[in-house]
Amino acid sequence: MAQSTKAIERLLDKTEYQLVARTQRLxxxxxxxxxLKELSVQLRERRDKARSTARQQRREMRRKxxxxxxxxxxDNSGTKAKADALTAALKRxxxxxxxxxEKAHEPSQRSLARKALALKQRQSPAKRPASRTADKGMASVPNPKSAKSGALDHAGQRSAMHRSKFAR
Structure with a gap:
């Protein structure tokens, strides 16, 4: 859960709060x-110290x-909250x-455009017919499942209205 700035300031000492404040978005x-690398090292050290202290306090509470x-x-809730605040800063x-x-390894738009142009130029041109007319045109393919014309008692001769009025 996100903690408010005042709660974080209350949990941490001055130097830790300054470290966490440097991790804000702006x-x-x-x-x-x-x-940034040095900041992460310092935050990691402080977080590990707070974690070990919280762990020790938890063991003391259990009499271990x-x-x-x-x-x-x-109670170790304050130390645990301190470790959580430092962990959140470390994640940021x-x-x-x-x-x-990732931004450093990201290719530029210019290099991507050049690569696309090279791929396009390597392709062979599309094969087009010599003339614009069709060869023999479409051939009809008879449907073997369809009934022969007039096979259903000459149903095609009666009007649709007549067929719908009576039961089949």
Whole structure:
């Protein structure tokens, strides 16, 4: 679920919030590729730290691990939400990096047009007849399933109105 900016600001410390703020849509496009890579490394480190802390707190709550502080953790929802916010930011950075690499490998319209022209020129010309008249024309093909004319009691001789008035 998406979190509001105020909720994210409350969850994260100042440096983490600045990292996450750089991953917003408007600012993400202005970051260079090396900066984007460094941003993803920093976000990944912070996310992994938050995940491991949340995991440790969950173990403390279940009494599976010794408490790290003076008393065992009673809730890890804040740390988990922090990890989720950092994960969402990391996903945005990853999507931007993927978009940039795909755009770099995408062929230009000019190269696609040249390729299409080369394919068109390689084809042999269409074979057309010497004259515009048909050879012998269409040949009728008799339907072997149709009944012979007059085979159905001369039904074709009676009018359609007469046939529809009476039962068959």
């Amino acid at each position: 600012t993400l496009g202005s970051i260079t590729d090396p900066e 691990a010794e408490p790290q502080g003076t008393r065992p953790a009673s 950075v990853g999507a931007e990096r993927t978009r940039r690499t």
